[in-house]
Amino acid sequence: MASVHLLPGRQRRLADGHPWVYRTEIADVQGSPEPGAVVDVVDSRGRFVARGLYNPQSMIAVRIVTRDPDEAVDEQLIRRRLEEAWSYRRRVVPEHLGACRVVSGEADGLPGLFVDRYDRVLVVQVVSLGMERLLHAVLPALRDLLDPTSIYLRNDVPVRQLEGLPLDSGWAYHTGPDRVWVQEHGVPFVVDVVAGQKTGHYLDQRDNRPLVRPLAAGARVLDAFCHTGGFALNAALGQAESVVAVDSSAAALATLQENAARAGLGGRIETVEANAFDLLRAHDREGRRYDVIILDPPPFARNRASLPGARRGYKEINLRALRLLTPGGFLVTCSCSFHMTPDLFREVVAEAARDAGRRLRLAAERAQGPDHPIVPGYPESHYLKCLIYEVR
Known part of the structure; x- marks a missing residue:
């Protein structure tokens, strides 16, 4: 596997839990990884620090996915992280599962991936190149886990351009309604999943x-x-x-x-x-x-x-x-x-x-x-x- 070698001392922030390696923190890249590829991050002495998704175009050159040297970044990991994210929401916001954030990017170990649920419509937003390359694993797992009637890709945020990604949106799974009614603490809100702010609400x-x-x-x-x-x-x-x-x-x-x-x-x-x-x-x-x-x-x-x-x-x-x-x-x-x-x-x-x-x-x-x-x-x-x- 290709590897990203850090400058001396730059592993400390990662050890404290930060999920990003900045381009300015890299001493060397070995193995010629393609943009979006999985790479190992090692410290200045060559010791394993983490594994993540590489993008030389972005100021955030590596987004950490795992700190376990034995854990592969593959479809099984994606599915497992999605299951863990949904299990967490079922426990901390059980009364709001009809309108909640299902995946919150790096905070759920899925860097650059955001998924919001509005009734049975899912809105997915991807803001990292590496996660865009893994979307083929994300969407089937979301369908199996949440049984949505439709999934809308809301990839119209300017931050995607910093990753070298195009701005585009559209239905990724069954055409659904543009507007969905949800309840929030007893208050009804109509959510425009296509044109509303953020992912609609x-x-x-x-x-x-x-x-x-x-x-x-x-x-x-x-x-x-x-x-x-x-x-x-x-x-x-x-x-x-x-x-x-x-x-x-x-x-x-x-x-x-x-x-x-x-x-x-x-x-x-x-x-x-x-x-x-x-x-x-x-x-x-x-x-x-x-x-x-x-x-x-x-x-x-x-x-x-x-x-x-x-x-x-x-x-x-x-x-x-x-x-x-x-x-x-x-x-x-x-x-x-x-x-x-x-x-x-x-x-x-x-x-x-x-x-x-x-x-x-x-x-x-x-x-x-x-x-x-x-x-x-x-x-x-x-x-x-x-x-x-x-x-x-």
């Missing part, structure tokens, strides 16, 4: 959204960056006095109202098509006040270089929200940018509170749901932050 926030129900009782609620209404619908179900849901996408707001009607909440949520930054500033100038404000923006920091600008953006929206909140109100603020670490995010919110002259009390600190596992030694797996503060 933000499953990672599933367990955080119901937390706003008790906070919203009798409250005036603003849900900025509301998308299809995950938080807004839960606020309305919590008997909010009023709910204003803001998003720049008219299509997302139309879906929100469709979800609201299905939930028996028609007319309970006011939708506003606007840039959330502009709306927060305008409401500040107008002296508008809310009792609960939810901020769940798209990622501002997609890479390390964009972090300074992202920090300014997060501070701006939190500062404006804090100025709009009544004493004793609640701020629910989120970040899905990995580079905005939990410590840094808390620091940014604290700076915004200081500038707004407000005092905060942390009521809850949450991450993504357990079907999006956080793996020690792999900090990129802890990307979602959801902080709930009482504001004075």
